[in-house]
Amino acid sequence: xxxxxxxxxxxxxxxxxxxxxxxxxxxxxxxxxxxxxxxxxxxxxxxxxxxxxxxxxxxxxxxxxxxxxxxxxxxxxxxxxxxxxxxxxxxxxxxxxxxxxxxxxxxxxxxxxxxxxxxxxxxxxxxxxxxxxxxxxxxxxxxxxxxxxxxxxxxxxxxxxxxxxxxxxxxxxxxxxxxxxxxxxxxxxxxxxxxxxxxxxxxxxxxxxxxxxxxxxxxxxxxxxxxxxxxxxxxxxxxxxxxxxxxxxxxxxxxxxxxxxxxxxxxxxxxxxxxxxxxxxxxxxxxxxxxxxxxxxxxxxxxxxxxxxxxxxxxxxxxxxxxxxxxxxxxxxxxxxxxxxxxxxxxxxxxxxxxxxxxxxxxxxxxxxxxxxxxxxxxxxxxxxxxxxxxxxxxxxxxxxxxxxxxxxxxxxxxxxxxx
Numbered sequence: 001x002x003x004x005x006x007x008x009x010x011x012x013x014x015x016x017x018x019x020x021x022x023x024x025x026x027x028x029x030x031x032x033x034x035x036x037x038x039x040x041x042x043x044x045x046x047x048x049x050x051x052x053x054x055x056x057x058x059x060x061x062x063x064x065x066x067x068x069x070x071x072x073x074x075x076x077x078x079x080x081x082x083x084x085x086x087x088x089x090x091x092x093x094x095x096x097x098x099x100x101x102x103x104x105x106x107x108x109x110x111x112x113x114x115x116x117x118x119x120x121x122x123x124x125x126x127x128x129x130x131x132x133x134x135x136x137x138x139x140x141x142x143x144x145x146x147x148x149x150x151x152x153x154x155x156x157x158x159x160x161x162x163x164x165x166x167x168x169x170x171x172x173x174x175x176x177x178x179x180x181x182x183x184x185x186x187x188x189x190x191x192x193x194x195x196x197x198x199x200x201x202x203x204x205x206x207x208x209x210x211x212x213x214x215x216x217x218x219x220x221x222x223x224x225x226x227x228x229x230x231x232x233x234x235x236x237x238x239x240x241x242x243x244x245x246x247x248x249x250x251x252x253x254x255x256x257x258x259x260x261x262x263x264x265x266x267x268x269x270x271x272x273x274x275x276x277x278x279x280x281x282x283x284x285x286x287x288x289x290x291x292x293x294x295x296x297x298x299x300x301x302x303x304x305x306x307x308x309x310x311x312x313x314x315x316x317x318x319x320x321x322x323x324x325x326x327x328x329x330x331x332x333x334x335x336x337x338x339x340x341x342x343x344x345x346x347x348x349x350x351x352x353x354x355x356x357x358x359x360x361x362x363x364x365x366x367x368x369x370x371x372x373x374x375x376x377x378x379x380x381x382x383x384x385x386x387x388x389x390x391x392x393x394x395x396x397x398x399x400x401x402x403x404x405x406x407x408x409x410x411x412x413x414x415x416x417x418x419x420x
């Protein structure tokens with residue numbers, strides 16, 4: 001039987017709300033940016049931070065690998081500004097990083113001080129997916145008409161591919177609720193999983209569909225500890241049912257993944273392959289400091305001017321998290337990003353078979369497993385979209401930091417010989 005939840009600490013409550021609202025961008029759809037939700041949350045976060053021994057929690061956070069990685073990534077973002085192809089734009093991006101991304105990571109990472117807090121942010125992701133679905137069904141969805149037909153997304157700062165990437169990653173939290181959670185949360189998790197499929201089909205995102213499919217198949221077949229046998233069979237059956245009744249337009253889009261020779265991403269100069277090739281050339285040209293934070297599209301336009309191909313040329317974003325980061329902030333920035341998001345995956349592989357010495361350690365083990373699968377799923381989806389400034393990357397970094405602080409304090413950390 002799942003343990004009773006302890007009451008919310010104010011900082012943990014704020015962290016869960018930030019995960020649900022800022023990652024889902026629900027306020028963008030409802031309020032059209034008229035209410036500065038992020039600023040209100042950060043003001044409240046600062047209050048809780050300084051009134052709840054936040055400095056000690058921050059010191060513990062900065063002693064973790066993801067904490068140091070985030071500090072190094074912040075340095076890389078600012079170091080890119082003097083060498084940017086458009087310094088004023090990169091300066092604005094770096095300033096926004098300082099007053100938005102950095103405080104969010106600090107508030108969330110230092111507010112999650114118990115295993116129950118991490119469990120609550122996973123539940124918050126489930127509620128976020130359900131809220132996104134409700135908003136789309138209520139008419140807040142928008143339609144993007146392109147060469148591939150109509151694609152839906154939610155009014156706000158996400159395009160269809162971005163929304164699909166966030167939802168696909170959040171489906172790991174829905175899967176987590178299916179094993180050993182109270183009945184209510186198992187029901188909500190199952191509904192959330194169906195909602196993830198619904199949203200990804202509506203967006204028509206191939207990257208999001210691929211990421212979700214790999215998560216469902218991988219967790220059901222290759223990670224037996226993550227789901228009960230009944231849940232694994234249910235997930236596979238639901239996946240087959242979904243494929244059988246998915247719209248033909250979505251299935252046709254997914255089928256193009258096996259016919260890469262005729263896809264515009266392979267043949268067009270504005271397709272992802274050519275964009276990635278240009279990104280690699282930016283990395284070779286400026287491997288240490290990059291072309292500047294947020295300046296990838298501008299560098300793409302400069303490339304067109306230098307090569308005399310400006311007529312009808314689209315200034316493209318990187319459409320790949322790793323290429324975007326390396327091109328904009330240099331290889332040091334890419335290494336720093338990997339230190340932010342990969343440790344939870346490495347740690348999961350290290351502790352997944354260790355004997356849990358207590359119920360709390362077992363819960364932490366499963367939370368880290370869920371966070372690792374969430375991160376892997378997002379990395380698959382983010383192979384086709386930008387992500388360095390995506391709120392989910394910010395949250396994954398904060399989750400990594402909080403999980404590693406708790407792990408060092410746990411019996412699992414002592415068995416794995418992690419330094420406290």
